[in-house]
Amino acid sequence: MTTTRHYPTKSFAPPGTLALGTLLAVVLANLLVVEAFFVSAGPGKNSLLTVAKFVGVHVALVMMVQLVLVARLPWLDRRIGMDRLTVWHRWTGFTLFWAVLVHATLVVVGYATLDDAPVPKTFLALAGVPASLFGMIAASIIVGTAAVSVRYARRRLSYETWHALHLLLYAAVAFGLVHQFLETTTFTSSGWATAYWSLLWIAVGVAFVGGRVVLPLWRNAYHRFRVAAVVPESDDVVSVHVTGRHLDRLPARPGQFFIWRFLGHGRWWQANPFSLSAAPDGRSLRLTAKAVGSASAALRHVPVGTRVFAEGPYGAFTTLHQVKDAMLLVAGGVGVTPVRALLEEATGPVVVLYRVRTEAEAALLTELEGLVRARGAQLHVLTGRTGAGSPPNNPFDPDQLVALVPDIRERDVYVCGPPAMTSAVLRSLRALRVPRRQVHAERFSLA
The missing domain is CATH 2.40.30.10 (Translation factors)
Incomplete structure (x- = not known):
């Protein structure tokens, strides 16, 4: 017996746009509240320390955004995709890196100016203050993690090693929290500020632990x-x-x-x-x-x-994002796996392009052919070495795509395959002016 799956109906706005708009609205709303508390708390002991305090409150907010982006919240992930959320997390991380450096530098220089003392002496004096020491430890971890996340370093580490080092960021968050609440800052300037900041951190913590720990454990225990x-x-x-x-x-x-x-x-x-x-x-x-x-x-x-x-x-590589009745499914190598699954769900006119070096390497080809016949779809298996022959074998050039799929602009296009192939297809789709909302590609990886 076949089980009928009922999926959520499509929203009034594209799911990705709705999710991004919601995320930005929440961040901006909290940013306005933080700015209001900053102004009400008054300036620092001198202009440098005022700017340092301003940067510091934003460092904390960036930390929260970073955690939410990798919390693997189902509502966000289904609409935006883990790959995009991870990229945003990466760039937010480098923003955090620079903000921490600026904040720490301004604090040390600001107090050195205030006390009319050498910067090294001020640095050592601050290290002896528990509140400042916790901040220094958090900053050191963030700077170190950013260093191993630079592409040059990242490519030379195994995923497991990089991930283990990356986990230290959670320690940085903990040290940063202690630093925030020990300092006489915007966060402790009033009862309202302390309550707001505490509730905001609790909400972020619940979202992160819920998405990364509680939900996976519950699902595995249940299923x-x-x-x-x-x-x-x-x-x-x-x-x-x-x-x-x-x-x-x-x-x-x-x-x-x-x-x-x-x-x-x-x-x-x-x-x-x-x-x-x-x-x-x-x-x-x-x-x-x-x-x-x-x-x-x-x-x-x-x-x-x-x-x-x-x-x-x-992942967001689903028909939740489909805006046209017709589909073009483009697969390369073992990237055929999600495409083959999507083909089962497809209802309108479908064309499948499957890129492999030889038909012998085409995984699940027999199943694809059976599904294509059952749905009255079209399947083109594109073989041969790219660039070989005369004329060159470039099946994803714009003119070749149009020859295979003349109505390509009237279709949703789903692309999954090796990075080079995916990039080539996306370039051609831009050249053919296929609307961006009709193009769906996702990278299935952990980092």
């Missing part, structure tokens, strides 16, 4: 995910079927992904984001992975019955 079957699709591609309790109540949609851990198989801290390769039917979930690393290669040997810890569903 009790287990491996039901492991099916090799080819020499280097494998599908894992996961079952559990009450999966019809799991709010997963075609195109989304989970972060998977197979308990007792590999290291417990190793997690991988894999998309659903079939539409969730209320009875089981399926992921399909290509062996590109030790973790994905080991999936072939996961025993049936293995307990699974799954975080999610995540």
Whole structure:
């Protein structure tokens, strides 16, 4: 028996626009309140310390925004996508880095000016004050984390090492909070200010712990995910079927992904984001992975019955964002997995472009062909080396896309594949003036 899934109806505004507008409105509203408390608290002991205090209150607000962006709140994630939220978190982090440096420098120089003392002596004197010491520790952690997050350094670290270092930011938040409430600052200038700031931090903390800890733990305890079957699709591609309790109540949609851990198989801290390769039917979930690393290669040997810890569903790569009846689904390599799931849910005219080097490397091709026939859709398998031949084989050039899909401007376009392919498709869609709200692409990764 097929389980019918009922998804939320579309809102009056594009979901991503609505979510971004809501997020900005909340941030701006709190910014206005903070500015009002800053003005009512009065200036600092001199002009430099006044500016330092002004920067300091905004440092705290930026910290809160950073935590919310990576809280994995379902309402935001389904509408904006983890990839975009993570990028915003990254740039907010560098904003925090510079704001902390400016704040710390102004504090030291401001007190040195006030006391008519050398800057090094003032720095050491401030380090002996508990409130200032907590702030210095928080600042040092933030600066260090920013240093290892620069692309040059990040590329030379494994994800696990980088993530472990990144976790120190939570310690920086804790030290920063103590610093804020020990100092005689805007946050403690009145009972109203202290109450407001405390409630705001509590709300951010609840959102973060709820999204990152409580919700995943509850879902896994409730659904009790287990491996039901492991099916090799080819020499280097494998599908894992996961079952559990009450999966019809799991709010997963075609195109989304989970972060998977197979308990007792590999290291417990190793997690991988894999998309659903079939539409969730209320009875089981399926992921399909290509062996590109030790973790994905080991999936072939996961025993049936293995307990699974799954975080999610995540991602905005769904028909929630569809604005046209017709769709163009573009997949590259193992990026076909969410595209194949989306094809199950598609109802209007659909064209699928599947880019692989050879048909032998086309994972799930038989399933795609069956779905295409059942839905009266079109499938083009695009093979060959890019740039080879005469004329060159560039299937995602604008003229080639229009030749394959003449009405491309009247379709929602979903793109998933290697970064180079995705970038090429997006460039061509811009050149063809496909409206931005009709273009959907998402990077399925942890950082």
